[in-house]
Structure formats: structure tokens, C-alpha cells
Amino acid sequence: MTRIIHLAQIKDICKNMDFxxxxxxxxAAYSAGRVVVPPVGEMSFAAPPGDTHIKYGYIRHDDCFVVKIASGFYENPLHGLPSNSGLLLVFSQKTGLLQTILLDEGYLTDVRTAVAGRIAAKYLAPQKVKAIGILGTGIQARLQALELRSLTPCRELVVWGRSKKSLEDYRTALEQEGFSVSTTREVAAVASTCTLIVSATPSTTPLLTAEQIRPGTHITAMGSDTPLKQELDPAILARADLVVADSISQCRERGEISKALAAGTLQEDEIIELGEIINGRVQGRTADDQITVADLTGVAVQDIQIAKAVCAGLGEEKE
Amino acid sequence: MTRIIHLAQIKDICKNMDFxxxxxxxxAAYSAGRVVVPPVGEMSFAAPPGDTHIKYGYIRHDDCFVVKIASGFYENPLHGLPSNSGLLLVFSQKTGLLQTILLDEGYLTDVRTAVAGRIAAKYLAPQKVKAIGILGTGIQARLQALELRSLTPCRELVVWGRSKKSLEDYRTALEQEGFSVSTTREVAAVASTCTLIVSATPSTTPLLTAEQIRPGTHITAMGSDTPLKQELDPAILARADLVVADSISQCRERGEISKALAAGTLQEDEIIELGEIINGRVQGRTADDQITVADLTGVAVQDIQIAKAVCAGLGEEKE
Known part of the structure; x- marks a missing residue:
């Protein structure tokens, strides 16, 4: 029998979990070759604009496989609807039968994406962070800041956005969470004051340029998850001491790394996979003045792991 | 709010529908370029053996998009479980929001696959059919025969299978549906008596050979839906007057046509798409003595159409 779990119950289970x-x-398992992750399924819509991603896969010899469908339709808020939506499906790897439907409405995607940002910063951010720079004011721009609380004592945020209203909303929300927030509409102001920068926008043109980046800066770029989106000047990746991908195979096709490969500012053998750093096969940041970039496109193994954790929180169910 | 529809309700809606x-x-819309169907998502499992297909897409300017997940785990019956399972998800093309979950357990995939077989036979089978040949004894081998009842008055079945028990079960089931059934464990006996043959097995080696096929025969090959499966000798496709694909782009990668292209017994410009015949751009069978082959790999547009029909049967729901 298939279990159907709604958002409220999922949030309740997640409340005290550290993913x-x-x-x-x-x-780590992904970079060690123990996870099967076929190419991302993708549909793009023009009117109204939106995209849907299907991410799916399984850990070999595990009990389950997971299919995750997540959409972003950016005009939804005009109609009082959330931009992001989706669900996760958990199937038995032994029988193919559907075990659990997690009607998370995109929530678990938001969470696992924010957690990946924290993991990237754990291995790549400089030891001392005076201010955290955030590009974007949406849900992910908020979650990224919140996630970093367990990693650094820094509570200074410098937030860039295009809309005064969104910046004020962001400030109000994050000040309630204990941050001191300054807002700006100049990206340069972020680069000149922050050595830990997270970009979480749906931009299709570069926001940060190579000249703006100071030694000792780490950038986690997570907004770009399609072949069209782009947040960083490809020259930044050329200048970086370390360029880290969540998935090299995905970053060939999408994200900042794909743009830098196409521009010739980066060669594929210069890219390190995040799981290799976690595995200890490659070192992360080794000096305070290094420039590091993590390009996160979102990998199905994140969905597999968070789905499994939620199912474990629900308790066992026999087939 | 997402509607969740269980199998019993789906079967009830389908009872009197002609899809x-x-x-x-x-x-027709697919072959006219009005349907977006990205490449099939696929996962294969070894122990126990199984495969999962994700088929998805949308008709341009339509209201919805559909994601279908269907699995076949062939050892399930040993544990009292059905081999096939799955579900369909219907989303709004305007907002990306999940509208309806059809927990069809693979039923709608079975139905739309059988219907495609009837459509192929409608345009390609010879006018007079003395006996229908069926390779295979599974659910699809049964549904194919049942589907053909509305197309031809022929009620003579010659059924090939490997197991005596399965053949007897097939005979019992189809005789109850008004057929006269003879069973055989020699494929040649099917080819020598039947001019409308449907192959619906999970075979990975050719069952029918080119020498066995008589002039005036139509073969619908629908068992092979992965790059590994194969039911027909590639020489049959070389000998055929018409080779028809449900989707040329899919048949390049999977099914009988992919094997014939790889073997060099078929060139891509010799392949006709089923929708082009339906559209009237290309003729189907034009003479009684032609040999015709339809290779059906299963296209997302079938899933889209059947999901929409079931949702229409449920009645409208506003977002």
C-alpha cells in the first residue's frame, strides 16, 4: 500500500533533523561511483515561463529508488501561488512498487539545496567570515543564510536584490532570525565586503565579475540549474584556485561551470567534485587567500537522502 | 489541492471509454511536431531484474503536462506481486502545480499500449485476417487480442509461449472472451498460419526470422522497449515493405528498429512514423501482399492522452 504524506507532516518530521x-x-557515495543518477529530465515552458526538473536515481544495493519532480513557475506569485512546487516518490528497488509519495510542494528540494550550500561552505569558506553576501531575496536566499548559522558565528548579511520591496522583506525576515542585514542594489558592494557569498537568483546574465572578487573569497553559486541560467562571469572560474561541482557530469551541461567550459576559461580536469573533498581524496580550501567557487546544480542523491530520512522519520512499513 | 485517484476508480472511469x-x-499531434517529448528516463536494476521508465511531456498550448513512471520487475510474480506497476502525474502547464495523481499501478500503461497496437493494425494489417498470432502470454499479450476485437471479426488466435502452464492459462482466459485459441511452442507455427502477428514478450533474442514471414503479413512488435530487448530478426525489417515507428527518435535508441539500424538492414529514411499515416501524409498498407512492421516503444503522448481522458472522466477541478 502506498503511503501519501502531506507537507505539514513532512515539515513536522524535518523540524529537528539535521540533514x-x-x-x-x-x-561522498555519488563521487565514489556508488550512486546511479541518470541525466536530469527537463521541460521548459514559455508562456507563462517555468521549468520542471525530474531528478531520479538510486544508491546501489539500497532498498529504494527515488524520483523527484520539482517545478519553478516564476509568475505564480502574481496569482498568489508559490513559484516552487513538486513531489518526491519513493519506490522499492526490489519490486519497483511505489512505497511513499511525499507531497512536499518543493519544500524538501528547498531544504536539501540549502543544506548543500552549507556543506560547500564547510569545506571551502575561509575560516573567518566578517559578513555573508547573499545575491537574491527569494526563499533559497533566505534558507542559505539560515543554514549557515550552524557553520559560522557570523550574523552580518549583505544582501543584493533588484527590488527595494523584496530587499526590505528579506531584511525584516532575516532580522527576526537574529541577523544584522544591510541591503544593496550594487553587486560590487557585496563583493567588497563579504568573503562568503551565496548566489541564489534565476539570473540569465552574469551578476559578479572577476575584478570584483577579492582574494580569500568563497562563492557558492546555486541559482543556475538550467543551461540558460548564469550568475557568475566565467572569468571568475578562471581566477579561482578551486572550482568545485556537486556533479561534474551535470555541470558539463548546466550551471556556471558549463558556461566557463564553453567560454574556454576552465578545463574539465580542473574541476573537483564536492564528494571527493568529503571523501578526503582531494583537499578543500588550504589557504586563507584562495578564491574558491562551488557550483551547485542539485543532484538526485540529495533527493534520495532526504527522502530516505523523511521515510525513516515516518517509521517502517513492510511491503 | 491535488486529487489522488486509486486504481478502482480509474478502472471504473475507463470501463466504457474508447481511447x-x-x-x-x-x-498525429506528435508527428506534426505539436508535442514536446523529452528522451525517456530509464533505470535498470540487476538483482532482482527490473526496469523503470519515466515518460513525460506535453502538447503545446495545452492545459497540462504529464509525467508517467512505470516499472516492470519480472520476478515479482514469484512473490505474489504483479510485474508491472506505476503511476501518472498530471500537472498544470500554467503553474507547474500538481493537479492529479493517478495511482493506476501500471493499468493505464497497459491500456494505452494495447490501444496503440489496435491503431497500428488499423492502418497496417491486411484486410482479411484468418488468424491472429500472438507471441507471449502475459497481460499485454491478452490485451492486444482483446483490443483487436473492434477492428476485425477474426476470433482465431494462435499463441506462442515458452511455458505450457502459461499457454493453458492464456487459452482459458481468452476462450472466455470468445476466442478460439490454439497454442504452440514453435514460433514458425504462428508465422505459417497468421497474417496479423503481435509480439509482446520481454525477449532479448529474436523470436521470428525473416524466412518465416509470408507475404501479406503485418507484425506489431511491442515487447521491446529497452535497448537490450529484441523480438524480431533485423532481416525482417529489411524485407518489410513498410517499417513504421511510433516515434522515430525513440526507435533510434530502443526497440526493433534500433537493432535493424545497428545491423545496417534498415536506413533511417526508410522509417515512417505512425502519426504521419494517421495524418494522411503517408499511406499505410496499399496492397494485400505487402509485409509491414510496426515497432511500438510507447510514447509519452499516449500517456498524456489517456491521463487527460481519465481526468475529464473525473470532472473538472479548478486550481
Whole structure:
């Protein structure tokens, strides 16, 4: 019998969970070749604009496989609807039968994406962070800041956005969470004051340029998850001491790395996979003045790990 | 709010529906370039053996998009479980929001696959059919025969299978549906007596050979839906007057046509798409003595059309 779990119950289960160790373990297994992740399924819509991603896969010799469908339709808020939506499906790897439907409405995607940002910062951010820079004011721009609380004592945020209203809303929300927030409409102001920068926008043109980046800066770029989106000047990746992908095979096709490969500012053998750093096969940041970039496109193994954690929280069910 | 529809309700809605016209319309729209169907998502499992297909897409300017997940785990019956399972998800093309979950357990995939077989036979089978040949004894081998009842008055079945028990079960089931059934464990006996043959097995080696096929025969090959499966000798496709694909792009990668292309017994410009025949751009069978082959790999547009029909049967629901 298929279990159907609604958002409220999922949020309740997630309340006191730290998904960090599980998702690190997922990235490590992925980079060690123990996870089957076929190419991302994708549909793009023009009117109204939206995209849907299907991410799916399984850990070899595990009990389950997972299919995750997540959509972003950016005009939804004009109609009082959330931009992001979706669900996760958990199937038995032994029988193919559907076990659990997690009607998360995109929530678990938001969470696992934010957790990946924290993991990237754990291995790549400089030791001392005076201010955290955030590009974007949406849900992910908020979650990224919140996630970083367990990693650094820094509570200074410099937030860039295009709309005064969104910036004020962001400030109000994050100040309630204990941050001190300054807002700006100049990206340069972020680069000049922050050495830990997270970009979480749906931009299709570069926001940060190579000249703006100071030594000792780490950038986690997570907004770009389609072949069209782009947040960083490809020259930043050329200048970086370390360029880290969540998945090299995915980053060939989408995200900042794909743009830098196409521009010739980066060669594929210069890219390190996040799981290799977690595995200890490659070192993360080794000096305070290094420039590091993590390009996160979102990998099915994150969905597998968070789905499994939620199912474990629900308790066992026999087939 | 997402509607969740269980199998019993789906079967009830389907009871008196003829999906033929809708699925013909779907193939026609597909071949006219009005349907977006990304490459099939696929996972294969070794122990126990199974495969999962994710088929998804949308008709341009339509209201919805559909994601279908269907699995076949062939050892399930040893544990009292059905081999096939799955579900269909219907989303709004305007908002990306999940509208309806059809927990069909693979039923709608079975139905739309059988309907496609009838459509192929409608355009390609010879006018007079003395006996229908069926390779295989599974659910699809049964549904194919049942579907053909509305197309031809022929009620003579010659059924090939490997197991005496399965053949006897097949005979019992189909005799109850008004057929006269003879069973055989020699494929040649099917080819020598039947001019309308449907192959519906999970075979990975050719069952029918080119020498066995008599002039005036039509073969619908529908068992092979992965790059590994194969039911026909590639030389049959070389000998055929018409080779028809449900989707040329899919048949490049999987099914009988992919094997014949790889073997060099068929060139891509010799392949006709089923929707082009339905559209009237290309003729189907034009003479009684032609040999014709339809290779059906299963296209998302079939899933879209059947999901829409079931949702229409449920009645409208506003977002």
C-alpha cells in the first residue's frame, strides 16, 4: 500500500533533523561511483515561463529508488501561488512498487539545496567570515543564510536584490532570525565586503565579475540549474584556485561551470567534485587567500537522502 | 489541492471509454511536431531484474503536462506481486502545480499500449485476417487480442509461449472472451498460419526470422522497449515493405528498429512514423501482399492522452 504524506507532516518530521551528515554521505557515495543518477529530465515552458526538473536515481544495493519532480513557475506569485512546487516518490528497488509519495510542494528540494550550500561552505569558506553576501531575496536566499548559522558565528548579511520591496522583506525576515542585514542594489558592494557569498537568483546574465572578487573569497553559486541560467562571469572560474561541482557530469551541461567550459576559461580536469573533498581524496580550501567557487546544480542523491530520512522519520512499513 | 485517484476508480472511469480516437489524435499531434517529448528516463536494476521508465511531456498550448513512471520487475510474480506497476502525474502547464495523481499501478500503461497496437493494425494489417498470432502470454499479450476485437471479426488466435502452464492459462482466459485459441511452442507455427502477428514478450533474442514471414503479413512488435530487448530478426525489417515507428527518435535508441539500424538492414529514411499515416501524409498498407512492421516503444503522448481522458472522466477541478 502506498503511503501519501502531506507537507505539514513532512515539515513536522524535518523540524529537528539535521540533514547535513546524510547529504554529505550522499555526495561522498555519488563521487565514489556508488550512486546511479541518470541525466536530469527537463521541460521548459514559455508562456507563462517555468521549468520542471525530474531528478531520479538510486544508491546501489539500497532498498529504494527515488524520483523527484520539482517545478519553478516564476509568475505564480502574481496569482498568489508559490513559484516552487513538486513531489518526491519513493519506490522499492526490489519490486519497483511505489512505497511513499511525499507531497512536499518543493519544500524538501528547498531544504536539501540549502543544506548543500552549507556543506560547500564547510569545506571551502575561509575560516573567518566578517559578513555573508547573499545575491537574491527569494526563499533559497533566505534558507542559505539560515543554514549557515550552524557553520559560522557570523550574523552580518549583505544582501543584493533588484527590488527595494523584496530587499526590505528579506531584511525584516532575516532580522527576526537574529541577523544584522544591510541591503544593496550594487553587486560590487557585496563583493567588497563579504568573503562568503551565496548566489541564489534565476539570473540569465552574469551578476559578479572577476575584478570584483577579492582574494580569500568563497562563492557558492546555486541559482543556475538550467543551461540558460548564469550568475557568475566565467572569468571568475578562471581566477579561482578551486572550482568545485556537486556533479561534474551535470555541470558539463548546466550551471556556471558549463558556461566557463564553453567560454574556454576552465578545463574539465580542473574541476573537483564536492564528494571527493568529503571523501578526503582531494583537499578543500588550504589557504586563507584562495578564491574558491562551488557550483551547485542539485543532484538526485540529495533527493534520495532526504527522502530516505523523511521515510525513516515516518517509521517502517513492510511491503 | 491535488486529487489522488486509486486504481478502482480509474478502472471504473475507463470501463466504457474508447481511447482509440484520442490516442490516434495524440500520435498525429506528435508527428506534426505539436508535442514536446523529452528522451525517456530509464533505470535498470540487476538483482532482482527490473526496469523503470519515466515518460513525460506535453502538447503545446495545452492545459497540462504529464509525467508517467512505470516499472516492470519480472520476478515479482514469484512473490505474489504483479510485474508491472506505476503511476501518472498530471500537472498544470500554467503553474507547474500538481493537479492529479493517478495511482493506476501500471493499468493505464497497459491500456494505452494495447490501444496503440489496435491503431497500428488499423492502418497496417491486411484486410482479411484468418488468424491472429500472438507471441507471449502475459497481460499485454491478452490485451492486444482483446483490443483487436473492434477492428476485425477474426476470433482465431494462435499463441506462442515458452511455458505450457502459461499457454493453458492464456487459452482459458481468452476462450472466455470468445476466442478460439490454439497454442504452440514453435514460433514458425504462428508465422505459417497468421497474417496479423503481435509480439509482446520481454525477449532479448529474436523470436521470428525473416524466412518465416509470408507475404501479406503485418507484425506489431511491442515487447521491446529497452535497448537490450529484441523480438524480431533485423532481416525482417529489411524485407518489410513498410517499417513504421511510433516515434522515430525513440526507435533510434530502443526497440526493433534500433537493432535493424545497428545491423545496417534498415536506413533511417526508410522509417515512417505512425502519426504521419494517421495524418494522411503517408499511406499505410496499399496492397494485400505487402509485409509491414510496426515497432511500438510507447510514447509519452499516449500517456498524456489517456491521463487527460481519465481526468475529464473525473470532472473538472479548478486550481
Amino acid at each position: 547535513g551528515p546524510l547529504i554529505e554521505e550522499g555526495f | 482509440g480516437p484520442l490516442i490516434e489524435e495524440g500520435f
